[in-house]
Amino acid sequence: MDLRFHGPEPTADERAAVDSVLGPPISAWAGGPRDLVAEGHSSAVGGHEARSRRDLLLPALHAVQDRFGWIPPGALDYICRRLTVPPAEAHGVVTFYHLFSLSPRPEAVAHICDDIACRIKGAESLCAELNHRLGPESDGSWRRSPCLGLCERAPAALVLNGGESPEAVTLAPAVADDIVAARQSASVGWVKPTEASPEDPVGFTHPTSSVPQSGSPTLRLLGRIGRVDPESLDAYLASGGYAALNRAIEIGPAGVIGEVMASKLMGRGGAAFPTGRKWDAVARATDRTRYVICNADESEPGTFKDRVLMEGDPFAVLEGMTIAAFATVSERGYLYIRGEYPLAARRMAAAIDAARAAGWLGENIRNAGFSFDVELRRGAGAYICGEETALFNSIEGKRGEPRNKPPFPVQFGLFGRPTVINNVETLVNVPPILVQGGAAYAGIGTLGSTGPKLFCVSGHVARPGVYEVDFGITLGDLIAMAGGVPGGKNIRAILLGGAAGVFVGPEKLDMPLTFEGTRAAAATVGSGVVMVFDESVDLGDILVRVAAFFRDESCGQCVPCRVGTVRQEELLQRLRSGRPIGDRAEEMSLLREIGQVMRDASICGLGQTASNAIESALVMLDPFPEPEADR
Amino acid sequence: MIDDSLWFRPPPRPGSPPSAPPKAEPAVVEVVIDGQKVEVSSSWTILEACRSRGIDTPTLCYLESLTPVNVCRVCVVELAGSRTLVPACSRRVEPGMEIRTDSPRVRLSRRMVLEFLASSVDLSTAPQAQEYLAQYEARPERYGSPATPTPAGERDAREPGHHHLPEGTAAETVAQPVKVDNDLYVRDYSKCILCYKCVEACGTDAQNTFAIAVAGRGFDARISTEGDIPLPDSACVYCGNCIGVCPTGALMFRSEYEMRQAGTWDESRQTSTDTICPYCGVGCTLSLHVQDNRIVKVTSPMDVEVTHGHLCIKGRFGFDFVHGGEPDAEPTRDG
Ligand SMILES: Cc1cc2nc3c(=O)[nH]c(=O)nc-3n(C[C@H](O)[C@H](O)[C@H](O)COP(=O)(O)O)c2cc1C
Ligand code: SF4
Ligand code: SF4
Ligand code: SF4
Ligand code: FES
Ligand code: FES
Numbered sequence: 001m002d003l004r005f006h007g008p009e010p011t012a013d014e015r016a017a018v019d020s021v022l023g024p025p026i027s028a029w030a031g032g033p034r035d036l037v038a039e040g041h042s043s044a045v046g047g048h049e050a051r052s053r054r055d056l057l058l059p060a061l062h063a064v065q066d067r068f069g070w071i072p073p074g075a076l077d078y079i080c081r082r083l084t085v086p087p088a089e090a091h092g093v094v095t096f097y098h099l100f101s102l103s104p105r106p107e108a109v110a111h112i113c114d115d116i117a118c119r120i121k122g123a124e125s126l127c128a129e130l131n132h133r134l135g136p137e138s139d140g141s142w143r144r145s146p147c148l149g150l151c152e153r154a155p156a157a158l159v160l161n162g163g164e165s166p167e168a169v170t171l172a173p174a175v176a177d178d179i180v181a182a183r184q185s186a187s188v189g190w191v192k193p194t195e196a197s198p199e200d201p202v203g204f205t206h207p208t209s210s211v212p213q214s215g216s217p218t219l220r221l222l223g224r225i226g227r228v229d230p231e232s233l234d235a236y237l238a239s240g241g242y243a244a245l246n247r248a249i250e251i252g253p254a255g256v257i258g259e260v261m262a263s264k265l266m267g268r269g270g271a272a273f274p275t276g277r278k279w280d281a282v283a284r285a286t287d288r289t290r291y292v293i294c295n296a297d298e299s300e301p302g303t304f305k306d307r308v309l310m311e312g313d314p315f316a317v318l319e320g321m322t323i324a325a326f327a328t329v330s331e332r333g334y335l336y337i338r339g340e341y342p343l344a345a346r347r348m349a350a351a352i353d354a355a356r357a358a359g360w361l362g363e364n365i366r367n368a369g370f371s372f373d374v375e376l377r378r379g380a381g382a383y384i385c386g387e388e389t390a391l392f393n394s395i396e397g398k399r400g401e402p403r404n405k406p407p408f409p410v411q412f413g414l415f416g417r418p419t420v421i422n423n424v425e426t427l428v429n430v431p432p433i434l435v436q437g438g439a440a441y442a443g444i445g446t447l448g449s450t451g452p453k454l455f456c457v458s459g460h461v462a463r464p465g466v467y468e469v470d471f472g473i474t475l476g477d478l479i480a481m482a483g484g485v486p487g488g489k490n491i492r493a494i495l496l497g498g499a500a501g502v503f504v505g506p507e508k509l510d511m512p513l514t515f516e517g518t519r520a521a522a523a524t525v526g527s528g529v530v531m532v533f534d535e536s537v538d539l540g541d542i543l544v545r546v547a548a549f550f551r552d553e554s555c556g557q558c559v560p561c562r563v564g565t566v567r568q569e570e571l572l573q574r575l576r577s578g579r580p581i582g583d584r585a586e587e588m589s590l591l592r593e594i595g596q597v598m599r600d601a602s603i604c605g606l607g608q609t610a611s612n613a614i615e616s617a618l619v620m621l622d623p624f625p626e627p628e629a630d631r
Numbered sequence: 632m633i634d635d636s637l638w639f640r641p642p643p644r645p646g647s648p649p650s651a652p653p654k655a656e657p658a659v660v661e662v663v664i665d666g667q668k669v670e671v672s673s674s675w676t677i678l679e680a681c682r683s684r685g686i687d688t689p690t691l692c693y694l695e696s697l698t699p700v701n702v703c704r705v706c707v708v709e710l711a712g713s714r715t716l717v718p719a720c721s722r723r724v725e726p727g728m729e730i731r732t733d734s735p736r737v738r739l740s741r742r743m744v745l746e747f748l749a750s751s752v753d754l755s756t757a758p759q760a761q762e763y764l765a766q767y768e769a770r771p772e773r774y775g776s777p778a779t780p781t782p783a784g785e786r787d788a789r790e791p792g793h794h795h796l797p798e799g800t801a802a803e804t805v806a807q808p809v810k811v812d813n814d815l816y817v818r819d820y821s822k823c824i825l826c827y828k829c830v831e832a833c834g835t836d837a838q839n840t841f842a843i844a845v846a847g848r849g850f851d852a853r854i855s856t857e858g859d860i861p862l863p864d865s866a867c868v869y870c871g872n873c874i875g876v877c878p879t880g881a882l883m884f885r886s887e888y889e890m891r892q893a894g895t896w897d898e899s900r901q902t903s904t905d906t907i908c909p910y911c912g913v914g915c916t917l918s919l920h921v922q923d924n925r926i927v928k929v930t931s932p933m934d935v936e937v938t939h940g941h942l943c944i945k946g947r948f949g950f951d952f953v954h955g956g957e958p959d960a961e962p963t964r965d966g
Pocket of ligand 3: 829832833838841843867869871874
């Protein structure tokens with residue numbers, strides 16, 4: 001490998017920011033001063049060590065981005081030298097993530113969600129106001145963002161303040177005054193909990209805006225949220241925490257897998273794969289180095305349940321991971337959390353530290369002869385990194401491009417090793433399964449869809465938020481639980497499963513929200529999104545935003561998705577402006593063909609689902625009514 | 632005649648390097664391709680199985696000498712039991728696979744992939760792609776007339792995330808000015824289908840220089856040096872292996888590019904002569920492409936074990952001295 005550096009030397013501050021993650025350099029090869037005794041004049045010491053730490057590329061880039069608000073060339077070169085990463089590859093990685101910038105940005109940047117749930121709650125007028133007060137978007141003080149996972153309190157904003165003590169402030173509902181203030185003031189604190197008070201500085205007892213059912217005694221997954229301090233391990237233990245891990249240790253790894261199989265738990269990350277089978281495959285792998293990953297990248301527009309779980313009950317997520325590791329005899333775990341979740345990241349990091357300090361993570365846990373530790377990794381703004389194989393590449397310090405499958409993660413996952421990867425909600429279901437037994441758990445819900453399920457209800461409902469219900473509730477009943485549509489308006493459309501899901505009309509309110517019930521109606525549970533649009537909504541505008549989302553978030557690797565998402569967006573824009581190429585019928589058949597090649601020939605689920613919502617809306621909802629007369 | 636000289640004569644050198652001991656015979660598996668039962672080696676890909684039966688399968692990002700990246704998706708086939716189509720170039724055969732290579736689904740996907748490429752990329756110097764377009768009756772004009780090309784550097788500066796909403800009446804393309812920043816080869820990314828081959832050839836599959844990589848995301852993804860710096864500032868060593876693998880002519884000898892600009896490039900007047908590189912002892916095979924008694928470009932055959940088509944700067948570009956003796960030959964390049 002020929003590394004060639006051409007940029008400016010790193011400044012002392014730049015070195016310090018990088019060294020804060022990587023430690024001081026051990027040799028001249030890795031960017032330190034040459035130790036003539038140990039290294040001589042010409043030998044290269046430390047290359048192997050440097051190369052084996054490539055997975056620290058993303059954390060090092062974060063440190064620099066947080067410190068300076070962008071990634072100066074000297075700092076990037078220094079990272080490359082320290083990790084033996086070719087600069088061209090590092091450039092490719094940095095330009096993959098939208099939270100990183102290679103050109104100077106203001107130290108404080110407000111990321112404004114203009115995605116679908118926020119659009120119908122005034123995101124565009126918020127952007128217009130910021131345009132007026134902070135200057136145009138191109139100046140860099142504010143930027144549009146895809147869904148920030150705060151849809152229940154739309155419109156949402158995330159203010160990132162760089163500097164020596166970087167801060168991240170989430171604001172929802174966001175108003176221009178607060179955004180401007182958060183950009184200017186360093187006093188807001190790392191995170192501004194929306195409802196903190198002097199008695200409750202972390203604001204955890206006021207989750208009603210995210211979990212309207214909070215406090216209800218029947219909750220199995222959301223039970224601790226708002227009642228138990230998420231920053232206290234003792235409180236977790238006092239509320240039944242880690243009873244499931246103790247039970248797991250009693251029954252042994254095979255026993256755990258048996259219970260999870262019996263529970264018929266299906267993954268909650270969107271693909272609905274049986275969790276027990278996944279764990280079993282890893283437990284049977286011949287390779288003894290295995291990994292457990294918690295997929296907390298949650299970037300599907302309209303999805304915020306994982307954020308609520310991590311903010312409100314972080315130890316439960318850890319306990320689920322630890323049980324997965326125990327069952328599959330894995331010693332290392334990663335929690336990959338999207339870069340836009342500062343509070344959840346802070347709570348998870350604190351929980352990991354607390355659990356490690358108390359012996360719930362680390363060597364020889366509970367003297368049961370097994371070891372497991374978890375590292376938290378932040379994403380940097382890329383929806384595609386929620387796709388499991390893209391997530392592996394992202395952790396490994398590569399571009400977050402999905403891999404072709406097979407081989408599957410259970411055989412060839414992170415660092416090429418057998419890997420369990422599960423969604424946050426999936427893992428939070430594991431402790432209740434062990435406590436009550438797999439068979440009892442399987443009695444909840446329906447035959448094909450067992451257990452409790454979280455739904456992210458947003459849009460035009462009176463009480464948006466995360467709702468926990470037993471599988472089997474109908475769409476209409478769930479919307480009624482959320483208070484129905486305010487103002488006596490009629491429902492125009494409901495988006496199920498997020499941007500990768502489908503639109504249904506109000507005639508589908510009787511549909512049971514189960515895997516089998518939605519499948520029968522050609523819909524999907526997906527990540528549990530139920531976004532309601534009343535009759536005032538311009539559906540055409542929503543559809544174009546969905547198309548733009550996929551065009552923005554495609555990794556660009558494969559032709560069907562890279563170009564198909566562009567052609568799909570162009571076509572929708574033509575339909576919207578009433579300027580079809582040929583006639584509408586031709587455009588509709590072209591749209592179907594674009595959808596089919598994306599579904600059939602794309603590498604990953606992003607391309608394969610990028611046309612679902614749009615096609616479903618066009619077939620059923622007439623989002624682009626034909627103009628009365630030709631223009 | 633008996634050789635009774637005093638001098639020991641070594642036995643004649645073998646014509647080719649001694650071959651490795653034979654590998655264990657790979658297992659044979661039975662698969663069904665287009666209704667025909669066939670027995671193929673279990674180490675083969677679907678593509679190899681198809682080609683061994685003479686079934687024509689288009690490929691763009693695949694090359695024997697490189698690790699398959701399976702990104703272009705033009706080689707997809709239908710596999711019974713699979714929800715999606717699968718890439719023939721990288722998927723290994725498994726016992727009992729039922730494969731269809733010419734179903735309507737397969738044809739539609741291949742045609743659409745070709746239309747997507749032809750409507751966004753200049754394929755004028757990619758004869759293979761042109762053939763596929765005709766064969767699959769692709770109609771790239773369905774997406775509207777091409778949008779205005781972007782100015783130099785614009786695509787390279789694009790950040791991931793939000794883009795400007797298009798009007799939709801013109802089809803977005805990757806058209807941009809050609810990059811001419813050195814004496815040896817040009818990079819015309821208006822012709823780039825992002826097949827990743829150049830990146831692989833520059834990286835672990837051949838050159839191990841890593842001067843170029845894929846940057847950006849989605850439709851804005853592109854091949855780039857770090858920070859889009861000119862090639863002479865980058866790690867590039869001008870081995871030209873990226874040119875050798877590029878399927879579209881996006882990477883092109885400066886000599887070929889200039890002759891094409893001047894309208895003097897004429898493949899019908901060219902001959903190709905294989906010889907051995909005169910520079911070092913490795914002995915790479917060179918194919919000299921000659922027009923009007925001048926070498927206009929150098930390639931290396933894929934099937935030669937020494938190089939697998941890859942060369943270094945000397946064999947690839949160091950041919951000017953051949954022309955040196957001609958009275959009218961003014962040195963035109965200093966490289
Ligand atoms: C484009 C794309 C994005 C995804 N994003 C997420 C995500 O943010 N969180 C998640 O848990 N799964 C996501 N998935 C699904 C994962 O690939 C994977 O199936 C899941 O993490 C497995 O966990 P589970 O079995 O517990 O559901 C995504 C898939 C695709 C195709
Ligand atoms: S489908 Fe889209 S996101 Fe997935 S690999 Fe292909 S280009 Fe990337
Ligand atoms: S000429 Fe060789 S070193 Fe330069 S970019 Fe191409 S493959 Fe890499
Ligand atoms: S420049 Fe050529 S080889 Fe490189 S990705 Fe583009 S088309 Fe492929
Ligand atoms: S936070 Fe804006 S759409 Fe989800
Ligand atoms: S040739 Fe198989 S995907 Fe490109």
